[in-house]
Amino acid sequence: MDTASGRKALRKTLHDRGMRMTPQRQLVLDAVRELEHATPEQVCRRVQRTAPTVNITTVYRTLDLLDRLGMVRHTHLGHGAPSYSVRAHEHVHLVCHRCGRLEQVPCELLDPLSGTLRAGHGFELDASHLALSGTCRDCLKEIP
Amino acid sequence: MDTASGRKALRKTLHDRGMRMTPQRQLVLDAVRELEHATPEQVCRRVQRTAPTVNITTVYRTLDLLDRLGMVRHTHLGHGAPSYSVRAHEHVHLVCHRCGRLEQVPCELLDPLSGTLRAGHGFELDASHLALSGTCRDCLKEIP
């Protein structure tokens, strides 16, 4: 989904619930789409390149709104602020706890685990909301 | 490992690095062992039952120290403060993002995934540092 169709979908979703399409909401959604894995702070800076007066409060409120509407989603990468992405780009996140590098792998990689948890614990896994932590390829080389 | 042997191991580890065993460090380690999955705030309250003057700053510094020494470990459960446990009690954490319930499952459940990530991405998974998110059995019943 590109920027234009994303805006259209947003407008419709908002309208269906008696909410309004505003420049701020368009810009926040655009920023999340363009940046991928952006913190609220980063989204705010991006939005402010176009509309310098937009307040970080509005960014927080809008990200929360878009999240509840299902148009974006946030991932907790461990320390610090959560990271926002558009729904269409869902991955499993691998965070290296040594260098901080973020990798993305397809959600399907977790299908076997997902099945095991569903069968064994009645737990329906949401692969993209939390990251997996470990040590990345490059850091492994440097550890004897 | 019980409290007494935990303290002994701590004393040795600290001594080997020219650091000192202090009442605060003993108490923080004991609290983490007793509480399991405790936030720094909870650890602090527990420690203060015995030693009311211990400052939260000391708790943060001590938890960080014990973490670097490999005696405790913290898990990010998503929102909010991290959760500390002693190393011996390692699990995979499942957090329900609907009701907040925390379940623990054996780390071995992630062995297949761990192998896949190692082979396919050179990524060495650390199963217990981040939680897995999803919907728990009870909440699934309530969603049509």
Next chain:
DNA sequence: CTACGTGCAAAGGTTTTGCTAGTGT
């Protein structure tokens, strides 16, 4: 007119930092 959305300022919770004073070796 009314409900909604925004910006601003302030507060809230959590974690870190700078500094001083105390203590064990």
Next chain:
DNA sequence: ACACTAGCAAAACCTTTGCACGTAG
């Protein structure tokens, strides 16, 4: 004496809240 610790206060960081103004329907 010296290095290591602890406590305190303040800062930093991230996020939420209260309120008043503006605007679309």
